[in-house]
Amino acid sequence: MDKFRRIGAGFCGTVWTSPCEESVHFGRAFKREDGGPGRSLLNDFRMHQSVLEAREKLSELPGFESSSVHIYVPRFAEFIGPEDGWWNSNLEYFPSGYTACNMILSERIPAVSQKARELLIDRYCPSSFAAEIKTSEANEDCLIRPYLGRRRYNAAAHTRPSRFKAFSLRNYPLHLDQMEELGLDAADLVHYVEVMAEALAMMHWLAGIDANDVEFVLAPPRSAEKTPAVISNKLGDHVMWILDFDCCNRLSFDIDGVDQAVTAFFKNDPFYPRPNSSSALWAAFRRKYIEVSNDILQTRLLNDNDKDDIQKLPEAFMQRIEERI
Structure with a gap:
């Protein structure tokens, strides 16, 4: 072998x-x-298991089924x-x-299609070595990081030829302005942030972790699956995956846990939208996070004496984020 x-x-x-x-x-x-x-990979493994179990639990909640849980977990x-x-x-x-x-x-996680890779190379790789990148075996291992919370500060500079021969499609960071530049539909961007919101609510209130330093990537679904989670656009058929849980920590269901989750939100790469990057995407993200969080907590807290206080925590999480922007 x-x-x-x-x-x-x-x-x-x-x-x-x-x-x-x-x-x-x-x-x-x-x-x-x-x-x-x-x-710690042992922590990564334990948190990964918690997220897999949380995804299974989410699919069993009223109003959900396996095909309507959009986030993919290895x-x-x-x-x-x-x-x-x-x-x-x-x-x-x-x-x-x-x-x-x-x-x-x-x-x-399956690699992004050749057609999508070539789209990114043609658009963003210096032409002087684009052909070399297209035939590079390393760049076949392409996953796309959707940075929906950041625009490039000087996008024009990225279109000028570079004197440095450095370009990689491994974990390629695709910023919000680049998604718009490539002509991705606004509805697809809303779908991305709603999947992130669903996943974050799932991690907070079902897995009970702060989601610190997790990574989201766009990549094909497993085995050419066709589910409502699959998006088809210029990046090919793809879904959103989540991975890398080694920095995650357990979360308490109180205001200290909210503060911990807010800190993790801002420490992470800019996957999540921000109110100042796109008000429309932030509104969609906020709405979906609250909706899924409420669905989870209403089911989990049927016999909890602190039910009323805990159900206020998702809104407190959003408010604290908005206060820091």
Whole structure:
């Protein structure tokens, strides 16, 4: 079998996959804890499990069903420690010099289509090396980060030829002004922020976590699924995925928990809309977050003595965000 191929890297560690379609590991991602200090893959795994369970619970609530929960979460999460027997038969597929370590094995998020990659390259890559980027194997591993809370400060500068040969489609940050520039429909942008709002409410009130430093990406659905979650536009058929839970923390259902969630909101990359980036998108995000939060809490708090106080927390979360803008 071919060696595993590295498809990403972050502060927590490196991410690998098997390029061999005949391999039992094809379609899986391997996230190694070989990055910076102070990050925990075990916490990532536990929080990932909480989010998977929360998504399942959300699909069982009145008014929801599996097909109407729009956020995608990688499945099959499994934690593998450095002493696990898995390494005896699989360490050889990593490059020479790599050792056993903590690792998460999960479903791999599919890469963005070639047509969508070429659209981004033609529009935003310096023409002097666009052809090289189009044939680069590394840039086939394209996921798009939807930065709906930020516009580029000097968009015109990004259209001028660059003297630096640096352009990557891995975790490509697509800002709000770029989405508009590419002609994505306003309805699609509203869909994106509503999915984020649904996911954030799910993480806060079902998973009970603050969603600190999670990542949203646009990428194809698994196995060419056709569900209401799938958007079809210039970026091809895609859905919104969520990943990277290693910095998440448990959340208390009180005003201290709200403050913790607000801090996490602003520490994250600018995925979420802001009132000052687009009032229309913020209004859609706010409305959906409150709606889903209320649906969750009304079901969860049937016998809770603090029900009235807890049901006020989603609105308090939104108000505190608006006060800080």
